[in-house]
Each structure stands twice: as structure tokens, then as C-alpha cells.
Amino acid sequence: MKARLIAAALALLALPALAGQTEPYYDVDTEVRIEGTVREVLFEVRYKDKAPFVILALEETSTGQLYRIETGPSWFFGEDLHAGQKVAIVGSLVRTEGDAKYVIAREVRFGGETLVVRDRRGFPGWRGGAAQRGRRRGRVF
Numbered sequence: 001m002k003a004r005l006i007a008a009a010l011a012l013l014a015l016p017a018l019a020g021q022t023e024p025y026y027d028v029d030t031e032v033r034i035e036g037t038v039r040e041v042l043f044e045v046r047y048k049d050k051a052p053f054v055i056l057a058l059e060e061t062s063t064g065q066l067y068r069i070e071t072g073p074s075w076f077f078g079e080d081l082h083a084g085q086k087v088a089i090v091g092s093l094v095r096t097e098g099d100a101k102y103v104i105a106r107e108v109r110f111g112g113e114t115l116v117v118r119d120r121r122g123f124p125g126w127r128g129g130a131a132q133r134g135r136r137r138g139r140v141f
Helices: 002-019
Strands: 030-044 053-060 066-074 086-099 099-111 113-116
Touching: 030 066, 030 099, 053 086, 053 099, 066 086
Parallel strands: 066 099
Antiparallel strands: 030 053, 030 086, 053 066, 086 099, 099 113
């Protein structure tokens, strides 16, 4: 009986490895603030059968460190960002990919405004999907 319990526990521990890498999530304990210059604006599919996300390739001003910033789905992110623009990001540092660090944004500040894409707990403002289009976008302050 004890051997079966141990085997079952080991099998459960192995499931995440067998299933592959899990999607990153917002962790308030890893929140960072970054100021820098947008080097590139990309549109990448993050979740199967969903709208592409706006991803910013950002170079931090003080260190030159490269970051990939996930903001939100393209339909939700109604503000115009472009390469060369100065921005400030508040977000969760979730991992490092090669030379770039990966951040999920909560706030994006640019042009004297702040676009809020997630609440203080990290929950996305686009909950409810594209059906919320037009009724709910990132709040600009």
C-alpha cells in the first residue's frame, strides 16, 4: 500500500514535466519597474485560438538590458506604441529567455499617460474575452 502511494505521488510530481512548460503567470512578488526605449513592437499568439498579444522589445535605459514585455491582446491594447518611444513598465518578472528577461506588464506609461492592463493583483482587464471589445479597454490615466 505504501509503495503504491509513493508511486502515485511520484507520478503526480512528474506530470508538469510530461505536460511541458506551463504558461507564465503574474506574480506580485516579482514585480519590477523598468524604464526604457521600445526597440520593436511585435504581435505574437500566446494562447491557442486567441487574438495575438502586443509584445514590446524594450531596452532598459540605465543598463541596456533587453526585456520582452507582454502587455495584452491586440484588441484590448488600443494605444499606439512604436519603436523609439520611451516607456515605463510596472510588471512581473517571470523568466529569462536567452539574453532577454520576460515581463508581464500591469501598467505601461508613455506620452504622459498610464495604461492599466491588469489590476494590482495581476488579473487581466480583458477577462471576458473579445466580447468585451468596445466596452472595456485598458484604462488610461
